[in-house]
Amino acid sequence: xxxxxxxxxxxxxxxxxxxxxxxxxxxxxxxxxxxxxxxxxxxxxxxxxxxxxxxxxxxxxxxxxxxxxxxxxxxxxxxxxxxxxxxxxxxxxxxxxxxxxxxxxxxxxxxxxxxxxxxxxxxxxxxxxxxxxxxxxxxxxxxxxxxxxxxxxxxxxxxxxxxxxxxxxxxxxxxxxxxxxxxxxxxxxxxxxxxxxxxxxxxxxxxxxxxxxxxxxxxxxxxxxxxxxxxxxxxxxxxxxxxxxxxxxxxxxxxxxxxxxxxxxxxxxxxxxxxxxxxxxxxxxxxxxxxxxxxxxxxxxxxxxxxxxxxxxxxxxxxxxxxxxxxxxxxxxxxxxxxxxxxxxxxxxxx
Amino acid sequence: xxxxxxxxxxxxxxxxxxxxxxxxxxxxxxxxxxxxxxxxxxxxxxxxxxxxxxxxxxxxxxxxxxxxxxxxxxxxxxxxxxxxxxxxxxxxxxxxxxxxxxxxxxxxxxxxxxxxxxxxxxxxxxxxxxxxxxxxxxxxxxxxxxxxxxxxxxxxxxxxxxxxxxxxxxxxxxxxxxxx
Numbered sequence: 001x002x003x004x005x006x007x008x009x010x011x012x013x014x015x016x017x018x019x020x021x022x023x024x025x026x027x028x029x030x031x032x033x034x035x036x037x038x039x040x041x042x043x044x045x046x047x048x049x050x051x052x053x054x055x056x057x058x059x060x061x062x063x064x065x066x067x068x069x070x071x072x073x074x075x076x077x078x079x080x081x082x083x084x085x086x087x088x089x090x091x092x093x094x095x096x097x098x099x100x101x102x103x104x105x106x107x108x109x110x111x112x113x114x115x116x117x118x119x120x121x122x123x124x125x126x127x128x129x130x131x132x133x134x135x136x137x138x139x140x141x142x143x144x145x146x147x148x149x150x151x152x153x154x155x156x157x158x159x160x161x162x163x164x165x166x167x168x169x170x171x172x173x174x175x176x177x178x179x180x181x182x183x184x185x186x187x188x189x190x191x192x193x194x195x196x197x198x199x200x201x202x203x204x205x206x207x208x209x210x211x212x213x214x215x216x217x218x219x220x221x222x223x224x225x226x227x228x229x230x231x232x233x234x235x236x237x238x239x240x241x242x243x244x245x246x247x248x249x250x251x252x253x254x255x256x257x258x259x260x261x262x263x264x265x266x267x268x269x270x271x272x273x274x275x276x277x278x279x280x281x282x283x284x285x286x287x288x289x290x291x292x293x294x295x296x297x298x299x300x301x302x303x304x305x306x307x308x309x310x311x312x313x314x315x316x317x318x319x320x321x322x323x324x325x326x327x328x329x330x331x332x333x334x335x336x337x338x339x340x341x342x343x344x345x346x347x348x349x350x351x
Numbered sequence: 352x353x354x355x356x357x358x359x360x361x362x363x364x365x366x367x368x369x370x371x372x373x374x375x376x377x378x379x380x381x382x383x384x385x386x387x388x389x390x391x392x393x394x395x396x397x398x399x400x401x402x403x404x405x406x407x408x409x410x411x412x413x414x415x416x417x418x419x420x421x422x423x424x425x426x427x428x429x430x431x432x433x434x435x436x437x438x439x440x441x442x443x444x445x446x447x448x449x450x451x452x453x454x455x456x457x458x459x460x461x462x463x464x465x466x467x468x469x470x471x472x473x474x475x476x477x478x479x480x481x482x483x484x485x486x487x488x489x490x491x492x493x494x495x496x497x498x499x500x501x502x503x504x505x506x507x508x509x510x511x512x513x514x515x516x517x518x519x520x521x522x523x524x525x526x527x528x529x530x531x
Contacts, residue, residue, distance in 0.1 A: 045490045131488050294478065
């Protein structure tokens, strides 16, 4: 009897090749330890400063019975130049936004208007430094497998609130470049609040300068917003500038801390803005002592009980706004928490 | 001639209550018209008779009685705050009180005449936009991710207007439906 046997040289080579492929695949989708997850999270925050790309991003925000959606094409050249132009919805089609460092130019093609504004928080290093420690302190980053997003292998991390055990966010991080390619955030009841995902993605350094041109087209109106200062933690200076002492919530969810405050003049009214964060979620408390109430435009606010008081509530996507009056202050609370949590926070604000 | 004056007109003429032009016309007419002159004379005679009859019914008080009345008036001592008591009479008090109440009301801030300085409203889109800007403090905030825009219902999409964001230091009212 004679059988055809493979030569002794080719069989081991084939086996080695298969084993190598399996190892690569495993490595691509290997879940890091929780210690590695924290490092991976940190790397993803800084990734946009070193990675250039062109991609198409889809974003959906969900509220109780509505959904807001956009499709945006993005050109990003590291470290800090970005152009976003809208493909959808139709009302924004053709509009585009140029960001250079901390300055933004918004081109509204319908109104033929360019609005220039600056926000120091667009600086990743400044923003991350303020709240990254809060993020590490309040959330566990738990590895959760990986999948292919926009043709790229990713590692996903679930961010779980240490106090409530709730899943608050999940991110899919490019295994190679560490860029966040997909992200989901969740309501307190576990339903999805926001979902963003790159549908197309190409890494390239070759993005021409004129893509980021801020030349104003003929006939366009130019508007320059007042320069915004970086928020401060000096409440005494805020009190002096505002002319009144702002009130703070006595009851905040665990992990939340004041991360900044500022004073702006809006329609001639001195308005204090207090920002609270737990590293992942943000609350804003606006206050004025001039009795200036909120104009909700076409939205019809609903009444909500705030302890012994009554307030007005509007939901916009995953964000809720509650306005009310307390003694001499007119207040507005804005955040992505549940309605019940926001109402409890609002009821604890006592001037 | 058939343009006689009425009896009422002649009475008014007799009492000097006509305007100068009418008075002149009646005077001229009466000088030439026997009928109106006779009517005028009858009214004058009647008036004289009535005044005479009224005068006959008047009685003069006796001098001694008049003296007693005046003596009693002079002897009456003035009451303390008598002028106040006079003001408290209803015919005086009510109009005075009403006038004071009106004055207090219109002078108070609750009055519709009081100039109001209501604070201007602040568009809710301002608060939303500033909150979104501060969310960039979140290390995982998508700095290249656009803010939510139009409302897309589950049964289809609906377009809405773009909100006006802050311009200069002021904010124009806008809807919440679209935010950049």
